[in-house]
Amino acid sequence: MARSKSESNSNSAPDKGASNLAALRGQIDKLDLNILELLNKRASVAAQIGKVKEDQGGNVFSAAREEEVLTNVLDAHKGPLSTITVKAIFRELISGSRAIQKQQKIAYLGPEYSYSHLAAIQRFGEASIYNRTANIAAVFEELNRKHADFGVVPLENSTDGRVVDTLEMFMRFPDQVKICSEIRLRVRHHLLANCAQAEVRRVYSKEQALSQCRNWLAKNLPNATFHPVSSTADAARLVQTEPNIAAAVASREAAVRYNLGILAENIADSPFNETRFAVIGATDSAKTGTDKTALMFQIAHTPGALADVLTAFKQNKINLTWIESFPFREVKGEYVFFVDFDGHREDTRVKKVLAVLEDMCESVTVLGSFPLARADGE
Numbered sequence: 001m002a003r004s005k006s007e008s009n010s011n012s013a014p015d016k017g018a019s020n021l022a023a024l025r026g027q028i029d030k031l032d033l034n035i036l037e038l039l040n041k042r043a044s045v046a047a048q049i050g051k052v053k054e055d056q057g058g059n060v061f062s063a064a065r066e067e068e069v070l071t072n073v074l075d076a077h078k079g080p081l082s083t084i085t086v087k088a089i090f091r092e093l094i095s096g097s098r099a100i101q102k103q104q105k106i107a108y109l110g111p112e113y114s115y116s117h118l119a120a121i122q123r124f125g126e127a128s129i130y131n132r133t134a135n136i137a138a139v140f141e142e143l144n145r146k147h148a149d150f151g152v153v154p155l156e157n158s159t160d161g162r163v164v165d166t167l168e169m170f171m172r173f174p175d176q177v178k179i180c181s182e183i184r185l186r187v188r189h190h191l192l193a194n195c196a197q198a199e200v201r202r203v204y205s206k207e208q209a210l211s212q213c214r215n216w217l218a219k220n221l222p223n224a225t226f227h228p229v230s231s232t233a234d235a236a237r238l239v240q241t242e243p244n245i246a247a248a249v250a251s252r253e254a255a256v257r258y259n260l261g262i263l264a265e266n267i268a269d270s271p272f273n274e275t276r277f278a279v280i281g282a283t284d285s286a287k288t289g290t291d292k293t294a295l296m297f298q299i300a301h302t303p304g305a306l307a308d309v310l311t312a313f314k315q316n317k318i319n320l321t322w323i324e325s326f327p328f329r330e331v332k333g334e335y336v337f338f339v340d341f342d343g344h345r346e347d348t349r350v351k352k353v354l355a356v357l358e359d360m361c362e363s364v365t366v367l368g369s370f371p372l373a374r375a376d377g378e
């Protein structure tokens, strides 16, 4: 039946809207196919690079080159996509390239969806194989036995400080592994449960996470008791077994994995909570121009010994970014120091300071040079 003029007039705006939508979606469909073609072209080039590396004995993973790729892209990026989105897309693209060359095996401190797991995925993407371990020492062992290509271990948290188990492994086996990359992960704790907040009587989490949310928990859950368990992910798993009274302090990813609701978001007492992780492997990273070096040294128990070392850094205009002291178990009263500083071990001023330290210290171990990590979300 022919439509009257007034009928067609009243429908013309929605009709126009519908045809516009169809046209715009048509554009997206075309663009998607173009993008797909380009993605696969890029992957084919990565496959060729893989062959060259295989012939020359090069490593599949190059932290320095990945940093360069990301910098090129982010420098050119003008929006409207967010930087976080562009980074996530390229993380997966590069992860896919590595998997075409040779799928990389990554060991991390488990269980699944622990913050170490999230840090590992942030660095290596979805196309890698992840081996979870029961403790930090086992991450080093996995590398040593060649069961994994890389390991991800926590170094320090902005609230809790250093991670003793990791530093102890570097001390026990100083020449076993090198740091080739670092990861900065924003740690966002949430209260997860399948009951109402007023019903929560038991809260599970890793001890450090409970301590990082201490004030919030005391104020908002005055009737609950707090139970440290081996990890935040394990806490989320336990909540499933006591759904009417239990809650966990854990990540959003753990909520998804264990089918829990998020009762309260971002409950850490400090608004800034970040953990820095080291990626360990057989070799460290090539120079990029914006690098850091990690060092471990032991000095004699004499007055001014540490001051002399620090003066050497000052004289060579090297900026220290981290310093930790650790009691040396074998000699009472002696300390091992861990430092991070700006620069690559191939930089002239870093070479100079290393030479001075070799003379001054009882032992010096370069744990590795690696590209300076971007903050999570930058």
Ligand SMILES: O=C(O)C(=O)C[C@]1(C(=O)O)C=C[C@@H](O)C=C1
Residues within 6 Å of the ligand: 046, 049, 050, 060, 061, 062, 063, 065, 066, 069, 093, 094, 095, 097, 098, 101
């Ligand atoms: O340039 C290389 O060495 C590559 O293998 C390519 C590529 C990439 O996809 O851009 C992949 C893996 C490396 O870690 C670095 C970069």
